[in-house]
Amino acid sequence: KAGVTQTPRYLIKTRGQQVTLSCSPISGHRSVSWYQQTPGQGLQFLFEYFSETQRNKGNFPGRFSGRQFSNSRSEMNVSTLELGDSALYLCASSSQGWVNTEAFFGQGTRLTVV
Amino acid sequence: DQQVKQNSPSLSVQEGRISILNCDYTNSMFDYFLWYKKYPAEGPTFLISISSIKDKNEDGRFTVFLNKSAKHLSLHIVPSQPGDSAVYFCAASAVGYGGSQGNLIFGKGTKLSVKP
Numbered sequence: 001k002a003g004v005t006q007t008p009r010y011l012i013k014t015r016g017q018q019v020t021l022s023c024s025p026i027s028g029h030r031s032v033s034w035y036q037q038t039p040g041q042g043l044q045f046l047f048e049y050f051s052e053t054q055r056n057k058g059n060f061p062g063r064f065s066g067r068q069f070s071n072s073r074s075e076m077n078v079s080t081l082e083l084g085d086s087a088l089y090l091c092a093s094s095s096q097g098w099v100n101t102e103a104f105f106g107q108g109t110r111l112t113v114v
Numbered sequence: 115d116q117q118v119k120q121n122s123p124s125l126s127v128q129e130g131r132i133s134i135l136n137c138d139y140t141n142s143m144f145d146y147f148l149w150y151k152k153y154p155a156e157g158p159t160f161l162i163s164i165s166s167i168k169d170k171n172e173d174g175r176f177t178v179f180l181n182k183s184a185k186h187l188s189l190h191i192v193p194s195q196p197g198d199s200a201v202y203f204c205a206a207s208a209v210g211y212g213g214s215q216g217n218l219i220f221g222k223g224t225k226l227s228v229k230p
Binding site for chain 2: 004033035041042043044045090092102103104105106107108
């Protein structure tokens with residue numbers, strides 16, 4: 001069974017640009033969550049999608065957005081990049097999205113904003 | 115305000131001994147707790163969880179203890195092995211209050227080093 005796939009693995013962007021990250025969940029999983037990991041703040045929840053609908057949203061500015069397609073694949077977009085957006089972006093998939101079911105994380109996309 | 119705190123950024127233990135990782139929380143609505151392990155260049159891996167209706171959950175070498183009155187949980191690894199060396203994250207959620215995967219609040223992690 002293939003795991004969660006995130007592309008690209010590494011990305012370097014310039015301040016002010018926008019970026020799109022992709023996440024392919026495990027086959028059959030309908031919930032995809034996105035997290036930002038930074039050394040200072042740890043893992044912070046961005047948003048969760050379930051069956052193409054955003055079900056939960058964390059405390060991030062509107063520059064951060066996402067969507068989910070009918071095949072459960074999800075994309076995350078960050079517009080007008082800032083230096084502080086440099087982080088490891090992780091997505092996690094689970095079958096239903098309830099916390100008492102195991103979530104599987106991808107390897108992450110390392111975004112560097114210069 | 116940090117709702118889930120892992121006050122020890124790092125912990126070093128000898129192989130074969132017990133590793134105890136601690137986690138404190140402030141939100142009394144949290145009713146489900148999880149531990150994840152993360153190796154460098156990999157995503158976090160689910161390790162073990164516990165519901166607030168229990169005070170202990172065991173899975174092989176890993177045991178999680180929950181003390182609701184102290185708002186404290188701990189992960190015990192016995193015996194510790196060099197392959198356990200990783201960053202361990204504690205996470206909490208308020209499932210009974212409409213929680214879902216998206217309501218996971220993570221601590222900042224503790225880096226465990228198990229020396230041979």
